[in-house]
Amino acid sequence: MPARCMLIKSLSMKNFRVYEHAALSFGEKTNILFGENGAGKTTVLEAIHSLAYTRSFKTYLDGELLSYGSAEARVSGNFKSDKKRDHRVEIALSRTKPKKIKVNGATLTNQADLIGRFPVVCLAPEDGIITLGSPVNRRQFFDKLFSQVDPSYLTALQLYNRVLKQRNSHLNSFAVTGAVVDRGLLEAFDVQLAQQGAIIQQRRTEYFQRFKEIAYTIYPELEQGKSFKMAYTPAVKVKPEESIQQAILRELTSSQAADLRRGTTTIGPQRDLFLFYLNRQELRKYGSKGEHKLVLVALKFAEGRFLEEFLQEKPIYLLDDLFSELDIKRSTQIIESLQQGLQIFITSTDLADLRRHGLTLDTDQITIFDAGKIRDAQA
Ligand SMILES: Nc1ncnc2c1ncn2[C@@H]1O[C@H](COP(=O)(O)OP(=O)(O)OP(=O)(O)O)[C@@H](O)[C@H]1O
Numbered sequence: 001m002p003a004r005c006m007l008i009k010s011l012s013m014k015n016f017r018v019y020e021h022a023a024l025s026f027g028e029k030t031n032i033l034f035g036e037n038g039a040g041k042t043t044v045l046e047a048i049h050s051l052a053y054t055r056s057f058k059t060y061l062d063g064e065l066l067s068y069g070s071a072e073a074r075v076s077g078n079f080k081s082d083k084k085r086d087h088r089v090e091i092a093l094s095r096t097k098p099k100k101i102k103v104n105g106a107t108l109t110n111q112a113d114l115i116g117r118f119p120v121v122c123l124a125p126e127d128g129i130i131t132l133g134s135p136v137n138r139r140q141f142f143d144k145l146f147s148q149v150d151p152s153y154l155t156a157l158q159l160y161n162r163v164l165k166q167r168n169s170h171l172n173s174f175a176v177t178g179a180v181v182d183r184g185l186l187e188a189f190d191v192q193l194a195q196q197g198a199i200i201q202q203r204r205t206e207y208f209q210r211f212k213e214i215a216y217t218i219y220p221e222l223e224q225g226k227s228f229k230m231a232y233t234p235a236v237k238v239k240p241e242e243s244i245q246q247a248i249l250r251e252l253t254s255s256q257a258a259d260l261r262r263g264t265t266t267i268g269p270q271r272d273l274f275l276f277y278l279n280r281q282e283l284r285k286y287g288s289k290g291e292h293k294l295v296l297v298a299l300k301f302a303e304g305r306f307l308e309e310f311l312q313e314k315p316i317y318l319l320d321d322l323f324s325e326l327d328i329k330r331s332t333q334i335i336e337s338l339q340q341g342l343q344i345f346i347t348s349t350d351l352a353d354l355r356r357h358g359l360t361l362d363t364d365q366i367t368i369f370d371a372g373k374i375r376d377a378q379a
């Protein structure tokens, strides 16, 4: 059965960043948001992302999303998945109260329940850190993706991180103040870390394997001349005779003395590595700007197909500044791969530039918004 296609049909924003009041109806295929710098293009993508993921992709601080001087903001949108009925998502933000999220009029008690229901893939300049940044940025990319298709993975991660924080705080108080070490407590932490860590490492191995297969079919669609490889290297090496859980416990026990000296936990999935290689060289160290961008685009498309496979739903694509750093040849390849019946949003400061990058604008598949006019119409 072919996967359904997720759509956002409409969006309204009230006191959301630069938008005092705006309402938009989107096209089912390609939506272009154009306008000069500061016109409000990225803000529209942030609003859609907030409805799908409870927060913006640019900031964790909801207060930044409220228009200057406003005490409250509201974003709402109607999502639709093929023949199924519409779902209305509403977010109410306030400077003084916790944010409130409603789906079809009912307030969500657990906001994490929203994750994965309205799948969205977002590619923004901030995502450059996935290939350029430190290992933690790559772990976050994969953790976010795997959590969307597997809530129990997210639960294991949350539990692991909670215990890790407690263990580190205990180690730290020994290292800094010389407080007495509670070995029993450390052992109890280690058992829990090994349990949850084993789930994390096992699932990362499985999901990464599938992600890699998908990415290896996508990259050559965008770039034929180079070989792209990726690897997952868990920090804990498992011996043939032991389980992952036993291996993590063994490593935690044997690193206890070093951990006490350093005041932190030096082994476990929080040290796992995800690595990308282009023509056998590590991308992070040697890649050019355009090479980084093209791998990032391939990763994002792979993210989309991965979500589609597990959720049986094609996600919405939010593409902010898609073509920067890319030459015309690569851009044209990307457009060909994208226009496959998906709903996509592309921002640009210049429509002529989009045409130059190979996008045909005068078809009924394309809906064009002038961000400046959205703002002007808000009176
Ligand atoms: N909380 C806020 N309240 C009011 N205005 C804001 C707020 N946060 C940001 N802005 C302003 O909103 C405007 C639109 O920002 P946005 O990032 O959407 O522009 P853009 O069209 O994507 O621009 P660019 O082409 O430079 O990426 C900017 O002038 C920005 O300074």
Ligand SMILES: [Mg+2]
Pocket (backbone or CB within 6 Å): 041, 042, 043, 320, 347
């Ligand atoms: Mg922008």
